[in-house]
Amino acid sequence: MSETIPAHLSLEELDRQTLLHPLTHVSRYASGNSPQRVVERGEGVRVIDSHGRSVIDGFSGLYCVNVGYGREEIVTAMAEQARTLAYYHVFAGATHPQAIALGARLLEMAGPRMKRVFFGLSGSDANETQVKLVWYYNNVRGLPKKKKIIARHRAYHGATIMSGSLTGIPLYHGAFDLPFGLVRHTTAPDPFWGGDMDPARFAQQCADDLDALIRAEGPETVGAFIAEPMIGTGGIVPPPPGYWALVQEVLRQHDVLLILDEVITAFGRTGAMFGSDVWGIEPDLVSLAKGLTSGYAPLSAVLVGERVWEALKEGSDRHGILGHGFTWSAHPVCAAVAMANLDIIEREGLAANAREVGAFLRAGLAARLAKHSIVGEIRGEGLLAAVEFVAEGAPRRHLPKEWAFSSRVSALCLEEGVLARPIPFGDIIGLAPPLILNREDAALIIDMVGRAVDRAVSEH
Template sequence: MSHRFNELCAWDRDHLLHPGTHIGAHARGELQTRVISGGKGVYITDKSGRTSLDAFAGLFCVNVGYGRQKIAEAIAKQANELPYYHAYDGHGTEAPITLSRMIIDRAPKGMSRVFFGLSGSDANETNIKLIWYYNNVLGRPEKKKIISRWRAYHGSTVMTGSLTGLELYHNAFDLPRTPILHTEAPYYFRRADATMSEEQFVQACVDKLEAMIVAEAPDTVAAFIGEPIQGAGGIIPPPTGYWAKVQSVLKKYDILLIADEVVSGFGRLGRMFGSDHYDIRPDLITISKGLTSAYAPLSGVIISDKVWQVLVKGSDQLGSIGHGWTCSAHPICAAAAIANLELIDEMDLITNARNIGAYLQSALTEALGDHGNVGEVRGDGLMAAVEFVEDRDNRILFDTSKKVGEQVAAALLERGVIGRALPQGDILGFAPPLCLTKHEADIIVESTVDAVNAVFATF
C-alpha cells in the first residue's frame, strides 16, 4: 500500500462521517476503508488496484455505467459557460429548461411540470409540502396524513425518514413522525399465511389499506406513496394485480398517489418509468438516481396536470410559493442529466435492461432456485434478489445474529463482484448498470454461486 493510500484511510477514519455505516467500527479501523479511484462500464477500481464488477450500480444509480465522456464533457462545458444561477423569481438557465421538457416528453401521460432538487429525500420532502399545500388550497385542512408501506425507502430526513419503513432509519431518531402511517408491504414471500394464493394475498393487502383509511377517516388521508417495485427493502416486485387494486381504493377516497421512481425511473425495469411498466397513474413522481446516473446530484418531482392546476390556484390566492432550494434547477447537474438521457437513448439501454435483466433473472433462478437455503429468487428488469433461509420448506429465516446475507455479500466481493446485503433479512440484491452484457451477467451468477457455496459450506 502506498503512503498516500494509508494517509487517506487515516484521514477518512479521523474526519469523515459516512452514511449508513457502523460509525464506531469505522472510526476504530475495524471496518476497512475502500477508496474508489476509477470506473469504466460496469467496473470500479480502488486505490489498491483492485477491480470489481459493480452489480449494484453504486446505489441503484449509475444506469449508463462508469466513464461516460459525454456526461463529463457536458458538465465541464456548462461549468465553463455558467456554473450557477438560481431559479427563483422566474430566473432560468438553458439546461434545466431543456431538461424539464425532455422529462415531460418521457413521463407517463398526464404529467405537466418538473420541480428540481438535489436528492430523492428532498424530492419527497417537496411532495409532502405540495400535498399539504394542495389540500389547504382546496379547503381541506384536515386531509394531511400520508400512508407509506413497511420496508419502503423514501429518504432519510425527518419526514422522508418517517415515510421510510425500515427500522434502521427510525432507530433512536424519534421516527416515524405524524402524520405518517404505514401499511403492509406487498411481500408475498413473507406472507403470514403460507396457504394464501397470490391473489388472496393482494386482496388482503388492499383490504388492510382500505381499513386503515376508513379507521383514520378518509377526509384526513391525503396521499399514498409507494415505489413501483420496492428497492432497498428487499427488491420486491408487486404481486399481480396489486397496483390496480390499490389505485381503485385511492380513487374511491380521493387520495393522491406518489410514485417514488428514484430507483425504477429511467430504464431500470425495461421501461422509461416503472409507472408505465406496472400501469400506475400517479399524481406525483419522485425522480433522482438514474436521472443523471449519479454523475451529478439531481432530483425532481414530476407534477401531474391535476395537481398543477391547484398549485396555480394557490399561487393566485397566496402569491409566490414558499418552497425551494438554493441549488434548485442547478445548470451543471441539469447538463449532466441531458447527456445521460441522450446516452440512454443512443445506447438503447432500456431494451438492454429488459433483455439482459430477463437473462440474469433466469440464470440466477436456474443456478440457485433449488438451493436448500434459498427461499426465493425474484426481481424485475435489471433488479434481482436472492433471499436466504434456514428452512426452505417452512420459510424459517436465519437468526439475524448470523448475518448470512452480509457473509454472502462479503464472499461475493472477494470474488470480484459487488452485490448488496439488504436490510431486515438475509437478502442479496443486484441492480447493475443498464449496459450490463450477457457475459458480465454470467460473471455475476457464477460468482454468486461460488460465494453461496463457500458460505454455506461453513454451516
C-alpha cells in the same frame, strides 16, 4: 488540518478520523474494526479500489450509475456547461436553457398526465417537496385536515425528517424520534412472506389493509399514499399481480393522492423508462433522482400532475408566490449532465437491454443456485435482482440472525469480484448493475455469486 489529526496518515486512516459515514457503525468504524474500501476509479461496469483491484459494480453505486462509469459524453457536457454558465438559479422568473430543455424533455417522456417539473438535488428532497405539495393542495381545496401521508413498511423514501418518516425501516426511526406525527405505514406487498396465500390473494389483502387503515384514520385526514412501484431497498420485490389496480381503486374511492417514488425504478432500471409503464400506474406526483443523471451530478425532479397543478395555480392567487425552492434547484451543470445521460439511455436502448440482460441474469442465477435448498426465491424486474435465503423446511422461516448470512454472502461476492448488497429484511442479497451490462459480464456475475453462495453454505 486539525491539531488532533497527525500528519502523514494513510487515506484509510485519515478517513476513519474525519468522516461521519452514512449507514456505518460509528464506533467500530472509527476504531478500525469494520470494513473499508477506498474506490478510486470507475470504467464501464467496474470500479477500481486504492489497491488497484477491479470488481464488477453489481449495485451501480447505490442503484444509480445506469449508463456505467467513465462516459466521456457526460464529462464533456458537464465541462461545457460549467464553462458557459456554471450556475444560475430559477427563482422569481429567472431560468436558463438547460432547465428549460430538461423540464420539457421529462414532461414529454412522462406523457400528458404530468404538467410541471420541480427540480431539487436528492431523492429525499424530492419526497419532502411531494409532502409539501400535498399539504398545499388540500389547503387550497379547503380540506386542512387532509394531511396524513400513508407509506409502506419496508419502504425507502430518504433520510430527512419527513422522507425518513415515510421510510418504513426502523433503523431510520428509533434514535431520531421519527416517524413524524402525520405519517402512517401499511402492509409491504411482499408475497413471499404472505403466509400460504397465493400472490393475487395477497395483493387483495394489501389493498384491504390500506383501505382499512384509511377508514380507521378517517379519509378526511389522509392526503396521500406514497410508494415505490416495486419495493427497492426493502428487499427488491416486484408487486404481486393485480396489486396496483387494487390499490389505485382504494385511493380513488377515498380521494387520496398517489405519490410514486421512482427514484430507483425510472430511466430504464425496470426494463422500461418508468416503473409506472411496467405496472400500469397512474400517479398524481412522481419523484425522480438517481438514474436521471446516472450519479454524475446530484439532481432530482418532482413531476406534478394535473390535480396538483390546478391547485397550485389557484393557490397562488390566495397565498402569493410559491414559498419553496433550493439554491441548487435546476442547477445548470446537473441539468446538462441529465440531458447527456438521457441521450445515452435512449440512443443505446438501455431500458430494453435491462429487460433482456436482467431476465438472463435471473434465469442464470436460478439455474446456478438451484442445488441450494437455502435459496428461497430469486426475483426482480429489469436489472434489479434479489436472492432471498431461508431456513429449510416448512413453514417458511428466516435463517438464524447470528449467521448474518447475507452479509457473509456479500463479503464473499466481493472476494469473488462482484459487489452485491446485503439487504437486512431477512437474508437477501440485491443486484442492480449498470444498465449497459452485457451477457458476458452477467455470466461472470452469475459465476461469482454462485461461488460465493457455495462457500457460505459450506461454512454451515
